[in-house]
Every structure is written in C-alpha cells, then in structure tokens.
C-alpha cells in the first residue's frame with residue numbers, strides 16, 4: 001500500500017513521525033507492506049516551492065492508496081495573499097482528489113471526561129459521528145467575487161443533486177453500521193439548498209427503513225450538541241454547517257488532541273488528519289499529543305484498507321495509555337503521568353500486542 | 354409611545370400579557386403614555402388571514418415606535434408551503450422594517466447557573482453581547498433557486514458594503530459602552546464576503562481606538578463559546594453565523610427562558626422578542642416563563658425609548674424574583690418555589706419599586 005505523508009506545519013512533523021512508527025510496527029506484526037513517501041503542503045510547501053499545494057504533491061496523492069496529513073497553517077504565513085495561504089493547500093487537495101465525505105467521530109475517553117467543559121452527566125455516553133460534505137457548498141461555489149467597484153460582494157452556495165445524494169447516502173450507511181439514528185442538519189426554513197437537501201434525505205430514507213431519520217435546523221443543532229450530546233448518533237450535513245458543528249462537537253469531550261478525522265471518496269482512497277491544528281507555539285518541543293494523528297492512521301487502516309483488526313489494535317493500544325494514566329501536556333489527567341510526544345509514542349508501541 | 358403587540362403563536366399570547374402588565378405599571382409609575390395595539394403574525398395570521406404577515410400588520414408596525422413579539426411557529430403549520438410558513442412572517446417584518454441589528458445579551462443569573470450544561474468554573478462571569486446582522490447575507494440574497502431541471506440549487510450570500518458597515522459600527526458602539534472588546538467572527542479563509550467583512554472591521558477599528566478588536570473564524574468561535582465563554586465581550590457577525598452562534602450561546606447559561614433579544618435600526622425603532630420559541634406543547638397552560646418576554650420589554654424601554662432607569666427597574670425586579678427563589682417549570686431551581694406564568698408576573702409587579 002502506497003501511503004503519502006504530508007507532515008505540513010507546526011507540530012505536524014513530530015506527530016507524523018509517531019504515526020509512521022505505529023504503522024511500521026503494525027505492518028511488521030501483520031506482514032503488510034506499507035510504503036511511505038513524504039511531500040510538502042501548506043506553509044512548508046510555500047517555504048520550499050512558493051505555493052501551498054505543489055503539483056508534485058497533487059500527483060503523488062493522486063496515485064496513492066491513502067494520505068496522512070499532519071496540520072497546516074501558522075502566523076508565519078498570515079500576511080500572504082489569501083489564494084497562496086497554507087489552508088488553500090488543504091482545500092485544494094480535498095477538491096482535486098474528490099474527497100467529498102469528511103467523517104469525524106467524537107467520543108470521549110472515560111478517563112478524560114473530567115476535562116470536558118460540560119458537566120459529566122451531560123457528556124457521558126456521547127458517541128457521535130459527524131458526516132460532513134467536504135467539496136461543495138459555499139466553499140467552492142461560483143461566483144465568489146466583489147462587484148460594483150468593490151461595494152458588493154457575493155459568495156455562492158452551490159450544490160448539484162448528485163453531490164447531495166452521495167454524502168446523504170454516506171450518512172445513512174454510517175448510521176446503519178452504528179446505532180441506526182441519523183440527524184440531518186439544514187436550514188430549510190431559509191435556504192433553498194436546504195429544502196432540496198431535506199427532500200433528498202426523505203427520498204433516500206426509503207432505502208434505509210432500518211434507520212430513523214430526524215431533521216434539525218442548524219441553529220437548533222448547535223444548541224442540542226451542548227444540552228443533549230448523547231442524543232446524537234450520526235449527523236449528516238453540508239460543508240459549512242459541518243465545519244462549524246464538527247468544531248463545536250470537538251471540544252465537548254475535553255480531549256480535542258485525541259480526535260481523528262477521515263476525508264474519503266467512494267473508492268476508498270482517503271486523507272486522514274487529526275482534528276487539532278498545527279500549534280506553532282509548541283512545535284519542535286516534543287510536547288505535542290501524537291494520539292489524534294495515531295488514531296487517524298487507525299481510521300486509514302479501517303476505511304481505506306479495510307484492516308479492521310489492525311485499526312482496533314491501535315485504538316486499544318491508545319485506550320490503554322489512558323488507562324495507564326499517561327498523557328501529554330494538553331490533557332490534565334488527575335494523578336496521571338505527563339510524558340513527551342516521543343515517550344507517548346513508545347508507550348503506544350509497547351501496548352500493541 | 355405607540356407599541357405594537359404581536360403575540361403570535363403558542364405561549365406568545367400568555368407571555369405578551371405579562372409584558373403588557375409590567376409596561377402598564379411602569380407607565381403609571383413614571384407617568385408615561387404607552388398605547389398598545391395588537392396585530393396578527395405567524396401561524397395566528399395564517400389562521401385568520403391566510404398569510405403569515407398581513408399587510409395590515411406591516412402598516413401598523415411601520416408607524417409604531419416599537420414592537421413586541423411573542424413567538425411564531427408550531428407543528429400545526431409545518432405542512433404549509435414554505436413561503437407561507439409562520440417564520441416567513443418574522444423574516445418579512447425584520448426585512449420590511451429594515452431591522453438590521455439583532456442584539457442578544459447572554460448573561461447568566463447567579464442563582465440559575467447550576468442548571469447550565471457547562472461546569473460552573475467555565476460559565477461563571479460570562480457576559481456576552483452578540484450583535485448579529487439581520488437583513489442580509491444568505492437569508493435574502495438572490496438568486497436562491499433550482500436550476501437545470503431541479504438538479505442544481507444555489508443560494509447567494511450577498512452583502513452591500515453599507516450593510517456591513519452599519520452592523521460593524523453597531524458592534525463597535527456596543528463594545529465601547531461595555532468592556533471595550535470586540536470579537537469579529539467570519540470565515541475569511543474561505544469566503545470572499547468574509548474577507549471584505551474583515552477589511553471593513555479593520556478600517557472601522559481606527560475610529561474606535563479604545564476598543565480592542567479580535568478576528569475569529571466561525572468554527573473557532575463555536576469552540577471558544579464552550580471552552581472560554583467568559584473571554585468574550587461583544588461578538589459581531591453576519592446573519593447566518595449569528596443565527597448559529599447566538600443559539601449556541603443561548604443554552605450556555607442554563608436559562609434560555611430568561612433571554613431577551615432586540616432587533617433595531619438606526620433611528621431607534623425596534624422589535625423585541627424572547628429568544629425561546631413558541632413552545633406549543635405548553636401553550637395555554639399558564640406554565641410558560643414570562644421573564645424572557647418581560648426582559649425584552651425592558652430592552653425596548655432602553656434601546657427604543659432611551660428609558661434607562663425604567664429598563665433597569667424591570668431588570669432588578671426580575672433579578673429579585675430569582676433571589677426570592679421563584680421560578681417557572683422550565684427552570685429547576687434548587688429549593689426554590691415553582692409558580693405559574695401569572696403568579697410570576699405578579700411577583701415581578703410586586704418587585705417594582
């Protein structure tokens with residue numbers, strides 16, 4: 001299997017190293033052959049090649065089986081014109097590979113829930129999968145421009161029916177293999193695109209009679225994530241709503257540094273990255289939490305390679321670290337032992353069977 | 354002063370009665386003359402006249418000094434075509450009166466904070482004012498339509514520079530009379546409209562050197578509202594981001610039923626309504642919480658009539674109810690005394706000096 005590594009910026013490089021070590025150990029244990037090729041993206045690519053997404057990177061990713069991404073961005077590139085910013089690398093790679101489905105599991109670790117901003121009785125037992133459309137909507141719709149001498153501006157929320165259909169199907173499929181409850185989030189009382197979205201959800205619902213469907217307005221969803229997070233199973237929504245709600249959801253469990261994400265398309269090719277950012281302030285200090293990146297590698301094994309046993313083994317090894325009381329500086333584990341990025345990686349490696 | 358009452362649907366009528374009683378008492382005490390005229394909106398107007406916003410209502414509101422709105426909507430009207438739904442009445446009145454600035458104060462009552470989904474150390478001392486643009490953006494932009502035989506859909510995020518300028522100024526003005534910290538929320542790494550927004554915020558900042566400005570991406574804002582709500586003072590943002598973030602913020606303090614809102618324009622005319630909805634399940638049962646509506650009336654006195662002393666008197670009277678341990682069924686006050694809508698209103702009246 002050809003894996004492209006895009007370490008990117010800030011702590012990206014350190015945590016990528018951790019994921020690579022874990023994958024190498026898994027390959028040895030199960031006799032798989034993973035090859036790794038590293039390419040530049042984001043600020044790293046701007047520094048080396050002057051653009052956030054070099055053609056060479058796109059080409060390498062196009063022929064890969066899966067991609068691991070660390071993180072992109074940082075204050076260093078904040079004053080660059082917007083079309084050359086690090087984030088454009090991320091948006092560009094998603095779009096050019098057609099990675100239309102962003103999957104973000106949000107599940108608390110029992111031993112970390114005390115760090116949640118929410119009361120324990122509210123957050124406990126929550127286990128949410130957010131399925132976010134990733135290559136359409138306001139992010140890519142045209143026109144997106146100034147008009148009338150710069151006095152008017154428009155952005156366009158554009159969707160083709162097929163773009164809605166495939167992500168909504170992904171939502172139903174995710175619900176089917178989980179707790180069979182799908183919450184579709186839209187703003188149908190205001191947006192025409194949301195009304196079309198809701199119609200398609202209702203059509204598709206007929207093909208998934210085993211899945212219960214609920215429609216929720218995006219404003220109501222933003223409230224319910226806080227007041228009753230454990231009432232959700234799978235949430236499916238368009239790009240921008242998904243961006244806001246998945247970030248909102250990511251802080252509920254108190255362990256943002258642990259959260260992985262997957263961006264996939266139908267044939268299994270996918271890009272995997274931790275939910276947290278590039279944290280330039282702690283880059284190179286060997287203090288970053290590598291577990292979000294390691295768990296992203298586990299998602300890669302599951303979704304892109306169908307290696308369920310291997311994925312579960314990594315997840316169990318990470319779980320065990322928590323139970324053993326190890327944590328990095330971002331997590332304040334009561335009475336636990338704080339370790340470095342490298343040490344945490346070694347502990348995960350030691351916990352692999 | 355001419356005040357139009359739009360009780361609307363569900364519990365709207367009961368809580369409007371409460372606000373009217375309180376305003377009448379204040380008028381007596383201070384020797385003001387308030388005249389009240391009631392008109393139909395939302396489902397109520399659909400039932401009576403077949404449309405959610407009758408012309409007669411618009412005309413009456415146009416010549417009023419201020420408007421009080423109860424709530425609109427309910428399952429009864431859910432199957433009506435979308436352009437005739439109760440919400441269209443609300444959107445229509447905002448737009449036709451040009452009420453471009455939605456002000457939503459979010460401040461917890463000390464005695465109610467225990468009902469917050471957040472831990473007390475996180476939510477305590479938060480005092481946020483959300484300033485949301487209310488008559489532009491995706492809500493009203495054209496085109497908003499199906500294309501290509503219904504296979505494509507677009508909505509348009511449209512802003513004129515002057516629409517951005519006036520709401521951003523409102524944000525700065527609000528910050529100036531509060532704690533002088535303005536958080537401008539946008540999605541400038543993706544949207545052209547957000548980039549123009551950010552430019553205007555930076556321009557206007559020069560006119561308000563006493564106000565500290567911070568830019569925050571909408572996804573980061575959705576996180577920070579949960580993790581550090583007490584780090585905000587004033588938030589200013591466009592219509593849809595404001596819709597999502599203000600609803601998210603409204604559940605943080607655990608007392609949604611207490612929150613008022615104001616929708617105003619530059620000349621002082623405004624529409625005032627509680628943040629909570631029409632709660633059809635408890636309508637007519639004399640159990641609804643009238644305090645959000647009563648506090649909205651206080652905002653009317655402050656913002657539309659400049660009656661600061663009168664507004665403060667109502668707010669103190671409501672505060673006193675909480676300290677006396679009175680609460681309606683929506684609030685679970687430890688060891689307090691649960692009372693009806695009418696009884697709560699009497700207690701507020703009794704607490705007026």
Ligand SMILES: CC(C)[C@H](C(=O)O)[C@@H](O)C(=O)O
Nearest residue numbers: 087088090091243542543572
């Ligand atoms: C960096 C940014 C463009 C991106 C997005 O909005 O999609 C990020 O917030 C994310 O969610 O991956």
Ligand SMILES: CC(C)[C@H](C(=O)O)[C@@H](O)C(=O)O
Nearest residue numbers: 189190219440441443444596
């Ligand atoms: C009813 C709906 C159209 C409205 C909005 O989205 O503006 C409501 O959510 C609000 O915030 O007042």
